[in-house]
Amino acid sequence: MNIFSFDVDWAPEKVITDVVDLLNSFNIKGTFFATHYSDVLKNIEKEGIHEIGIHPNFNPLLTGQSGNYQTKIDDLLEMYPTAIGLRSHSLVQSCPMLIYSLEKNIKYDSNIYIPFGKKLQPFDYFGLIRIPYNWEDDGQWVSAKSFANCGLKLDAELNVFSFHPIHIFLNTHNQEMYDNVKHFYQVPAELLKNRNKDIPGTRDLFISILTTCKQDKLPTCTLKEHYNYLSENPQLL
Secondary structure, eight states: OEEEEEEOTTOOHHHHHHHHHHHHHTTOOOEEEESSOOHHHHHHHHHTSSEEEEOOOOHHHHTTOSOOHHHHHHHHHHHOTTOOEEOOGGGOOOHHHHHHHHHTTOOEEOOOBOTTOSOOOOEEETTEEEOOBOEEHHHHHHTTOOTTOOSSOTTSSOEEEEEOHHHHHHTOOSHHHHHHHGGGTTOHHHHHHTOOOSSOOHHHHHHHHHHHHHHTTOOEEOHHHHHHHHHHOGGGO
16 A cells, blocks of 8 residues: 655645646545645645645744644644644654644544655554654655665555655755755746756656556555544554
């Protein structure tokens, strides 16, 4: 089973739409973790094909800025009331945050990153199902691995991918390339002009994985669908 998730990270509408269009062209569903209000994401929520989860940014709380984790979760759930999944920005978490998420009807989180892990084991945390993930686009370049291959067996029992729409749009291949163009973050036309066309990058790998899943008829689903499967089969936890 291959699951495609996306940390939206305040990407502009055109960048989010680009990812949705790619998924739709392969008839594959995805889970989008939202950081902000987006008409594109609201339309996705209404259509019910792809899934919307929340992606609260708790980082400012670590530097003494105002606010609290409850409000950050509440605000996103008000925007996306059907969300039952959470992955926090930068994977910031704590026991109180997890318990509060559960109290607010979050059913699962995907907040544990096991780079290139060969066997992912979801588990029950006091009623919150925790589903780890084993691939992330920036983790690929931190590990100095080429984007020619994701380093995972796509016919494995479970792979959970975490992509960022901005890196798919740019075809990012390393930190330096991203740093050189991220000041255009909210200007899709400029981002497109600077898309990497020279060496394998995030977009190339994303399309390659989607192609393999379709051609080899490998099963895919959203994180919500996998949560439902685990709920129906608690012996797997």
